[in-house]
Amino acid sequence: MGNRVKGKAKKKSIKAAVHSGMSTKRKLSRMGKNRKKDHAGLDATFIGRAKVLKKLQISLKDFRRLCILKGVYPREPRGRAPRNKKGQVFYHIKDVKALNHEPILDQFREFKSFMKKVRKSANRNEKDEARRKQPLAPKYTLHHLVRERYPRFADALGDLDDALCLVNLFACLPSDGRIQAGITRKSQQLAASWGAYCATTGSVTKSFISVKGVYMEAEIMISGQGIPVRWVSPHNFTQHIPQG
Secondary structure, three states, rough: OOOOOOOOOOOOOOOOOOOOOOOOOHHHHHHHHOOOOOOOOOOHHHHEHHHHHHOOOHHHHHHHHHHHOOOOOOOOOOOOOOOHHHOOEEEHHHHHHHHHHHHHHHHHHHHHHHHHHHHHHHHHHHHHHHHHHHHHHHOOOOOOHHHHOOOOOOHHOOOOOHHHHHHHHHOOOOOOOOOHHHHHHHHHHHHHHHHHHHHHHOEEEEEEOOEEEEEEEEEEEOOOOEEEEEEEEOOOOOOOOOOO
C-alpha cells in the first residue's frame, strides 16, 4: 500500500503508461520536454574563454586585441558558475555573437595567413622573397569601430582624457628602438594643436602643478553644453625608458 491512507482515493499517476492511448501533445503538457545540453540556463548564456577561441578560430592574442577594440569584457555569472566551473573566465553569448560578425575578424585571419607565407619563405632561407612580401602585408582601419563606439561628438569628448594623457606622454619620450620617431613627432603635433585650440578658445578652467606634471582641465562647449576634459602634461625632463 505504501504511503496510502485507508479510505482516501488513489492519486492519479503523472506518468502515463506506454500502452495508454495518451497523445504526444498531452504527454508533453503533463511531463514536459527533455532539455538539450547547453540550450537553457547558465550553460547557454555564458561560455568559457577556451570555447570562445575555438568558436572564433583565432589566437588568444588576437582575441584580447579584438575585445579591447570592441569593448567586450568578461562577465561574472550571477549565483553559481555554470556546471560548478569556478575560477574560469566567462563571456556572454551575445558578446560572442557580436564578435563573430565583426569584419575586422576576417582581416585578422588574412594577416595570420600572410605571416605564415612570410615565415615559410624565411625558413626556406629565401630571405629576399620574405623581404619582398613584407610591404604587401594586409592593412585594416578602425574607422567603423570609432563610429560605433562614439556615434556623437560629445561621446568622443567624454572619453578624450586617457587619449590626451597618452599623447602628451609620447610627445616627451625619446625616439629609440621601441618608439619610432614618426610616433613621437605625430604626438608632439597633436599635443601642440590641442594646446593651441584651448588657448585660442579660452577653454582652460583649472590647472595644477604636481610631481608627475601639469594637471589641466578644459571645458569644451558643444551645443551650449560644456564638457570637461582633463589631462596631464609631463614636465620637460629627460625621460629614461626602463629596459625589458
